[in-house]
Amino acid sequence: MTETVLDTVLGLYNYWVVIFLMMTGFYIVIARGNLIKKVIGLNIFQASVFLFYITVGKVSGGTAPITAEGLEVYSNPLPSVLILTAIVVGVATTSVALSLVVRIREAYETIEEDEIYAQDEAR
């Protein structure tokens, strides 16, 4: 019994980290009104998925996927490749988001969500 619990908690620790980060990011996006904080939350959220992909590709005891003498077990390189693309997408998203925040600040003089909507409703 204790063994299975240990297995789930410790043996799958990578998933726990992923889930913790994911929920943290998700919470920040939903709960914070500051647009910059929202962007940061979004980044943490995405980063958790990157980690997830990378741990999926890891084969225990495997080495970098370069053919060499005496090595039989390799980690799967494909998830890392995929996640490089996803990281690029993430960076692009962040930059678009940040530039939008800059524009919003110019137009509204604030980056707090409730103040922005209050300004539009007041008119």
Next chain:
Amino acid sequence: MSGLVPLYLALVIPLAGAVLIAALGRWPNAREAATLATGVALFAFVVSLLEHVLAGANPGVVLVWLLPNLPLVLRLEPLGMIFALVASSLWIVTSLYSIGYMRAHGEAHQTRFYVCFAVSICAAMGVALAGNMLTLFLFYEVLTLSTYPLVSHHGTPKAMKGARTYLGVLVTTSVGFLLLAVAWTYALAGTLDFRAGGILAGRASDSVLLVLLALYVFGTGKAAVMPFHRWLPAAMVAPTPVSALLHAVAVVKAGVFTVMKVAVYIFGPDLLASTGINTWLMYAAGFTVIAGSLVAMAQDNLKRRLAYSTVSQLSYIVLGAALANTWGIVGGSMHIAMHAFGKITLFFCAGAIYVAAHKTEISDMRGLGRAMPVTMIAFLVGALSVIGVPPLGGSWSKWYLALGALDAGQILFVAVLMISSLLNIAYLIPIPIRAFFSKPADGSEPAGFREAPAFCLAALSFTALGCVVLFFLADDVYRLLVPWFGA
């Protein structure tokens, strides 16, 4: 040879007319000439179709295959022939009349008016010649939409409100009930073609059929079976030629025609009679006949009184369909034509009184007959025809309806017809009588106005004459119908 009849011309002619009218909008005389030319051309074409029906042919033409197994199709048959003849002939008269009326009134947006007029007759032709239920539904909706600008013509808040009721009731019923019924029929029968003897026999349980029939009848809001009649009085805000168009030529007739078609070609008289699902429809129609007449008696506004009279008269036709026997169908179909001529005369007269004397309330019309003798005589003729007095057309259709009720063993509905006739007398006849034989309330002679413009007079004299002529043509109509629906 039956495939070669270019039925689509019945749609193309008025549509081309509409385009022409729109193009000639800047020259009123040319525009009105185009309207009349369209009407004459259409009528000539419809008359030319008569020989096919008399020869017993049933030509059809597929316009387009909407979906596999589901075409838009036109097909000629006697019921549609009658409706097409009535609508196309009265359309010419109505156009004549509206030229007089609209000019005398100096109404705005006349081009829009005539274009919508032409589109609505196109839709009425589509309804008349529709070869399946989907085609009929299509043109039914086009008719609603194309008459909306006519009803809201004045653009005043009152007109907008009336038009909204008009559109609201008609579209709600047609989309909410009729379309459901159509789709359901298709799901049950796998076709929507109008076939002699119906397509639903043996396809569904009695209770489903009952629901379907209710959906069809109440979905056809234009037939104004109570409680879905409110749009008719609401639409009275429209200019009088529109009221004539609505009440006699196109809209309400399209409604009862639809009910007729559904009863005859979707359910089939045998199915209706054998399952007994038509009984409630008879009661609904009978109730509307009486209630409509009673409400009409209480109206002082002439157009509103005529509107409720129409509500009542339409249910004669629905009753004919519900009786589900030869006499009922013949009587109902005949009543489409007879009521059209009678009621349009009454509306023309109401409009003529309004144009010439600016009077709308019946109590103000005492002594009017001396200033407007032609109008009031025509009114009397129209009224007598609606009541059903020989030698006027209306007498025949009521006769056949009564025969149908007897044939179906429904003595109650013979009584309904009789009572309704008495009520008709009570609410229609006092109007011309007072106009001729009593003086205005303050004792003065009506002064300062004469008969309505010549266009209007010509139109209403023509339709009044038509009421008489139809009396003698009833035999032809009978012979047109009976070979199809004879037992």
Next chain:
Amino acid sequence: MMEAIQAQLPVLQVVIPLLAAPVCIILRRRSLVLPFSAGVCWLTFLISVFLLGEVLEAGVISYALGGWAAPWGIEYRVDALAAFVLLFVSGIAALVLTYAPRSLTDEVPASRHYLFCTLYLLCLTGLLGIAITGDLFNVFVFLEISALSSYALIALGGRRQALPAAFQYLVMGTIGATFILIGIGLMYQMTGTLNMADMAGRLAAVDGVRTALVAFGFLTVGIALKMALFPLHVWLPNAYAYAPSVVSAFIAATATKVSVYILLRFMFSVFGLEFSFEQLGLGRALMPLALAGIFVASAAAIFQRNVKRMLAYSSVAQIGYMVLGISFATATGLTGGIVHLFNHALIKGGLFMAMGCVMLRLHSVDLDDMAGIGRAMPWTMAAWALGGLGLIGVPATAGFVSKWILLEAALERDGVLIAILVLLSSLLALAYVWRVVETAFFHEPSERAREAREAPLSMLIPTWVLLGATVFFGLYTDYSAGIARQAAEAVLRGMP
């Protein structure tokens, strides 16, 4: 030579707009950029016509990108459904860009027109890529290409509300895309492949239902966010309402439709009918959401003063119809869903284009300002009314065809109640459409309406082409419902 090109058509479909996008930056001059990008769009349209023709004639086209055979390489796979989506997305893109110059001059500073074209072409690339690719990860990448460029496009809107709207869309869109990414990752973990056809085969052999379940959940929520399925639609109304008219027209007509396409692909082609609908009961989950979306969004549309916002809510409702069709999981239901995808793209694109004409002349799309505009702009508003009739589903418009097929699908399954609900919802559409028609045609002109005049032909003609098409496809359905049925049947059969 011709044959060599023909063999490369699937990749050209995506690569041409992709490469043309940076060229726009190089060209830079407004007078060059707009005709150039319109030309590129028409070229992609031409390609999609050829592709559809080929698919209908010879069946599914499979193209191995870079010569690497599937399942190792990336496969582009064009079946009837994909070709159909490619066709209308590229067609509408081309038509909207042809319409764009006058409207852009009015709403976007001339110095940014070349950037607009770049983004527009990138967005098109993304949408076309989603439709054509047979590779799961590729779907994600193209989804983000189209999404990122559409955030920027929306932010080009003239009023400042466009900025928070774009930001909100970005946050929701990124969450949706990341959910999809998680789902794809889990599926890769289970099967070790990213090729859709290959995965469909291997999924059947996988026992671990729980992982499949989690993947399915993430994917469904992610896609629902992207296609603005009620109640995940909050981002849509503002985004559509405040974007430049041209962008609203393009995105409203295409973006959510392509997301519906992704749903179809995942649920039917990858997971398969049996897993999605029989084991998991996706239909039972989707149907109430679809119906609720139809009613709530239609009701919300009735109360909007801003007509573009009203159309946006109407879009949410219309997505409900598509999902409703899909939730039946029958050939008729799917046909209804797919044909509504197409019909609604035409209708909504045309309506937003007409709103662009109004915006050009009135500088407002508020209902109050549009009072009496029918007199000054009869052609524009007649087109609008025509599109509105399509939304209601009046016979002889494309909207009727989709509604009819949906009714048929409902009645086939004895769903009389659903049929009644569909019809009732049409009445809500009548209410919001008629409010505009009545105001535009029968009310006294507002001050702005008095000074307005008819929109220029360069905008009117494309608008009428699109809305004329709704009448054409309302009467002649071989190429809409006909192809949709083929596509539906192919999708139901699953991946060969």
